[in-house]
Amino acid sequence: MPRxxxxxxxxxxxxxxxxxxGMENSGLGNWVGPFTRGPEGDEIMRQELWAADIALMGRTTYEGFAAVWPTLDDPGGFARRLNGMPKYVASTTMRQAEWNNTSVLSSDVIDAVRRLKDEGDGDILIYGSAGLVHSLLPHGLVDQVHMLIYPTVLGRGTRLFPADYASRFELGDLKQLGSGMVHAVYRPA
Known part of the structure; x- marks a missing residue:
């Protein structure tokens, strides 16, 4: 069974x-900062990371993560887990990645992701990386979407689904968290 x-x-x-x-100079600011997901939200994020054995990112997300995560050592072990696992960054401009255990996927990302899905048992986890997600969705490569929904409206910015993408999803799980946040798990129908 594929990952x-x-x-x-x-x-x-x-x-x-x-x-x-707020690290990308988008002008959107730190829009998650005013909210707290609480211990239940932290546990959801822990389970998600520990179910994965590969992290996959777009270049912008990779650059933001690589600037911070290698310097962290949190009590919950998130940094050790993420820093130690194999990571892949999809980029047409990068030739090498400095963050340990990271490989660059620079050509035919769709085929590379298909191969990764066919190897091993753990999940492949994509944090953010809207451009990468936009390229994978039309090829049916996304199996679940985990949304930590913040009770704020931004009015502009990159959205999760591209404008020309249409599909149905089924709700798998829904939990209310602190500060009016909701965690929802969806699967393509």
């Missing part, structure tokens, strides 16, 4: 996933 490809995003009520912590 599941799981997309995990922080998303606003109007579907924006761009720059949730």
């Amino acid at each position: 599941k490809l799981v997309v995990s995003v922080y998303i606003s009520l109007d579907g924006v996933v761009q720059d949730p912590v």
Whole structure:
């Protein structure tokens, strides 16, 4: 059985996933900062990361993560887990990645992701990476979308689903978290 490809995003009520912590100079600011997901939300994120044995990212997400995660050592072990696992970055401009255990997928990302799905048992976890997700969705490579929905409307920014993409999804799980946030798991129908 192939691995599941799981997309995990922080998303606003109007579907924006761009720059949730304000590191991309998008002008959106740190739109997740005012909210707290609480211990239940932390446990959801832990389970999601521990179910995966590969992280897959687009270049912008990779650059943001690679600037921070290698310097962290949190009590919950998130940094050790993410830093230690194999990581892949999809990029046509990068030739090598400095973050340990990271390989660059620079050509035919669709075929490379298909091969990754056919190897091993753990999930492939994509954090954010809207451009990468936009390229994978039409090929049926996304198995689940985990949305941490923040009760804010941004009015602009990159959305999770591309404008020309149409599909049906089924709700797999729904939990209300702290600060009015919701965690929803969807699967393509």
